[in-house]
Amino acid sequence: MAEIKIRNTGERITGEQNVRSFLDTQEVLYEHWDASKLPTELQNKFVLSDEEKQQVLATFDSDIRDLAARRGYQTWDIITLSDETPNLDELLKKFENVHTHTEDEVRAITAGKGIFIIKGTKDVGYFDVELEAGDVISVPEHKPHFFTLMDNRQIVAVRLFIETEGWIAHPFADPQFESKN
Numbered sequence: 001m002a003e004i005k006i007r008n009t010g011e012r013i014t015g016e017q018n019v020r021s022f023l024d025t026q027e028v029l030y031e032h033w034d035a036s037k038l039p040t041e042l043q044n045k046f047v048l049s050d051e052e053k054q055q056v057l058a059t060f061d062s063d064i065r066d067l068a069a070r071r072g073y074q075t076w077d078i079i080t081l082s083d084e085t086p087n088l089d090e091l092l093k094k095f096e097n098v099h100t101h102t103e104d105e106v107r108a109i110t111a112g113k114g115i116f117i118i119k120g121t122k123d124v125g126y127f128d129v130e131l132e133a134g135d136v137i138s139v140p141e142h143k144p145h146f147f148t149l150m151d152n153r154q155i156v157a158v159r160l161f162i163e164t165e166g167w168i169a170h171p172f173a174d175p176q177f178e179s180k181n
C-alpha cells in the first residue's frame with residue numbers, strides 16, 4: 001500500500017484510508033489493483049520479454065480497461081526499470097527534475113517500487129508518494145512532479161495515455177524544491 005512523506009515536516013501518512021484522503025486533498029488519484037493476480041514468476045521479474053509484457057497486460061486487462069473507460073485513456077504499455085536497464089543512472093538523473101505535462105501521468109505498479117515526488121498545496125509543499133505493487137496513481141496535468149526509483153531500483157509499471165504526445169515533460173524550475181530531503 002502506498003505511503004506518503006511530507007518533505008517539509010518529515011510527517012508520514014500510512015494506511016489506505018489516510019493515504020487516500022490525503023491524496024484526495026491534493027487531487028491525486030489513487031487506486032489499488034490486486035497485484036497477486038500476476039503469475040508468481042513475474043512478481044519478481046524486472047527484465048521482461050515482449051511476451052511477458054503482454055502477459056502482464058493480459059493479467060490486468062479488466063483493471064486497465066475499467067480505468068481507461070472511466071478516465072479516457074486510449075493506449076497503454078509496460079515500462080520496466082532495473083539495474084539491467086542500460087544507462088539506468090543517467091536515466092534517473094534525467095527523471096529527477098521537477099516537470100509538468102499537459103496530460104495526467106498514470107502509473108499502475110505491477111512489480112517493484114517507485115516514488116512520485118509531487119508539489120502539493122501551499123500548506124503541504126512537496127510530498128513523496130512511495131508506491132508498491134498494486135498501487136495506481138495519476139498525477140494531474142500541470143502539477144509539478146517527478147518520478148524516481150526506491151533503493152531496490154526495480155519496477156514494472158503500466159502507463160496509460162490519452163495521447164502519448166500529451167506526456168512530454170516540460171521542465172518546472174522551482175526554487176522551493178530542495179532535492180536533498
Ligand SMILES: [Fe+2]
Binds near residue numbers: 101105145147169
Ligand atoms: Fe512526469
